[in-house]
Amino acid sequence: MIDTMSDFAKRLNEAAEAMTGAKTATLPFDPFAIAKAQSEWAMGLASRPTDLLEVQMEAAAQWGEFWKRTLSGEAGEAPRDRRFRSAEWQDDGYYRGLRDAYLLASEQLQSVVEMGGGEESTKSMMHFLLDQYLNAVSPANFAATNPDVVAKTKETGGANLVRGFANLVEDVASGKGIVQRRTDPTAFEKGKTIAATPGEVVFQNELFQLIQYTPATDKVAAEPLLYVPPLVNRFYMIDLDPSQSFVKWLVEEGRTVFVISWVNPGDEHKDKGVGDYVLDGIVTAASEVKKRTGEAPDLFSFCLGGTLVAIALAYLAAEGRSDEVNSATLIGSLVDFADMRDWSAFVHEGHLDALDDHLEAQGYIDSLELQRLFAAMRANDLIWSSVINHYLLDRDAPPSDLLYWFEDGARIPAAFLKSYNRDLLLDNKLAEPAGFEVGGVTIDLAKIEIPMMVIALKDDHVSAWEAVYRGARDMGAEFILGGSGHNAGVINPPSRNKHGFWTGGKTMPEDADAWLAKAKRHEGSWWPTWTQWLDKHGDGRQVAARKIKDGIEPAPGSYAMMP
Incomplete structure (x- = not known):
């Protein structure tokens, strides 16, 4: 215990030094816009006293049923909530009562938010704020009301809480804020244990490096693949641990695979806009792939990368250059932003004005700021689970690629x-014919001529699958619905036989749920079904494997290594 306390004191001193040196910066959001949303919502709620009284009467009845059930010892069915997985949450009356009271109060508060006034963005902001509060006050997050923490504290004599608080202090001292240890940062090394599929950088400019992967078969499909990632994270989400690397699987399936690895921008890239990334990025990369292989590539893309690909395809169509791409696949990508769900809380003039000022002062949005936003949207998985494991249970962060x-x-x-x-x-200019412009060319997604596949993920928290479906329908693309979430649903190797997916043919009704009601569910991964679609839209030729003779440097390249 003495060693634990000495270590804690050392970390506390480091944290104090880090906090003393902190600097005030501009904010990437507008706090006044948040206050205004709260005011508009409250005024709307106050204008409906009769409805509010009915809600209160119904709530009282629900609490009466709760106490009747709780005092009788009736367990009921366990909720599907990962925060309450331990058996004690269901089998022990004390913990079960805490859990059920929290879940009932959460449900009632969410219903009250719907009654308030203001625009849709106001309600989205109120839902977001309420979610942050409810996530924070979950009984699973407190030492005295989490059965796992109580058991651990008894076992260690409280040492887990002392060491956990020292972990908190150390994270504060890092200057990055709390909850930084979601995974073990020492468990992976780029190019060796992650992003390890053999390949070479074969082209680069100031925005990206183009990686070509070493063939694993003697013959390959004639049409090469070109992957376009989002800008937010590194390219190698599709080249994680070798056991589940999408790139490795494609290469072993006899595909020539190229990947764009975006630069991590600095001050010198401040003026690089959407058009630059489309023209000097995607269009340039596609041209380079065609020049190197003699064949127009099949593009596939993820999230924001897919939005940029759609713009690039419309640009090429307007310029009469559609033949430079053979087909395109968009995964978890939005092209119509009318339905952004919780994200609409941040698409507000006040927030955008504040962000513009922040960007002007900084030159870019920092990766840590983006991570905090994404983490807040999935707080239970990306924040509070780490609080429990790292600060209350003192568990080492597990390795997760x-x-x-x-x-x-x-x-x-x-x-x-x-x-x-x-x-x-x-x-939402992409939803309008000629609403957006790139390089002096108006962008109309309806003009895209090449075959398209759109893949959505059913539990996607970033790009709601119904919104992705609507974009696919508007563009006349074929559609697959994969299981799981925004990231995990993409990394789904067939060998693991997980998640499942749905197909529904070419008939796409206006309502997404109507499509799902008639869609056919398949077990396992959508990867093989997608490559079958690629074969269908290729010419069926096999050519000699394309060996790399003029590589600049080994994959994953220096851009992926940039700080």
């Missing part, structure tokens, strides 16, 4: 984010 990728974020240039936020998110 997906979380390692998530935490290895990249910056986004000021000009890009300003245009993206206002033109695409706020004004």
